[in-house]
Amino acid sequence: MDWLDEVKWDAQGLVPVIAQEAASDDVLMFAWMNREALQKTAELGRAVYFSRSRAKLWFKGEESGHVQSVHEIRLDCDSDVVLLKVTQQGHDPSIACHTGRHSCFFQRYEQGDWKTVEPVLKDPASIYR
Amino acid sequence: MDWLDEVKWDAQGLVPVIAQEAASDDVLMFAWMNREALQKTAELGRAVYFSRSRAKLWFKGEESGHVQSVHEIRLDCDSDVVLLKVTQQGHDPSIACHTGRHSCFFQRYEQGDWKTVEPVLKDPASIYR
Numbered sequence: 278m279d280w281l282d283e284v285k286w287d288a289q290g291l292v293p294v295i296a297q298e299a300a301s302d303d304v305l306m307f308a309w310m311n312r313e314a315l316q317k318t319a320e321l322g323r324a325v326y327f328s329r330s331r332a333k334l335w336f337k338g339e340e341s342g343h344v345q346s347v348h349e350i351r352l353d354c355d356s357d358v359v360l361l362k363v364t365q366q367g368h369d370p371s372i373a374c375h376t377g378r379h380s381c382f383f384q385r386y387e388q389g390d391w392k393t394v395e396p397v398l399k400d401p402a403s404i405y406r
Numbered sequence: 407m408d409w410l411d412e413v414k415w416d417a418q419g420l421v422p423v424i425a426q427e428a429a430s431d432d433v434l435m436f437a438w439m440n441r442e443a444l445q446k447t448a449e450l451g452r453a454v455y456f457s458r459s460r461a462k463l464w465f466k467g468e469e470s471g472h473v474q475s476v477h478e479i480r481l482d483c484d485s486d487v488v489l490l491k492v493t494q495q496g497h498d499p500s501i502a503c504h505t506g507r508h509s510c511f512f513q514r515y516e517q518g519d520w521k522t523v524e525p526v527l528k529d530p531a532s533i534y535r
Contacts, residue, residue, distance in 0.1 A: 302431030
């Protein structure tokens, strides 16, 4: 059986994907893949997602240069969630988030509110020209 | 504005949730929350998910004893994904997966196939009595 057939794609043909930085173990971002995106990710060794808003493949870093090299692809116990171990390329310290921050998970719950707890490392206006 | 209103719930009223072990930074599991689950999680300081298959709140560890203490609740840039930093209770070494493994992400892609690369730490039959 094809390894791609073992993934339990949802009704939209997608699977949720978590990207974790290999060196730091930080969770960088969350996105979605369709079958073609996962196949390309394995083939190219770089993260290729499926953009639900644009309804097409999204080669992470295609505009920003913030490419993710993929070291490991993991699948969970129900075969319906993917975890990538990546090296986040393109900036030092690394930037995965379109807001110019290291990680997308920069809002922390504190006493009934969300606080922004990570700095912008680079102005998004200069990332996306 | 209520912090729960700032979360972008999907069409089913849910949000995807990643649970990461605070001490090891290992990604343990992926699940879903509805509004009540997230509220309870913040209130109780333990992970409460929404079981889509059973269509009700799932107090993680209610059967297994493998409760997750929650240290941090994070929200991503689009406010539609939650990341929990947890301590996985109930067994040493810790077990988050219903298969008796440390993490749910125990299948690794290798040359066109998924290989199981993490051991069962405890027989699930003795976890769920």
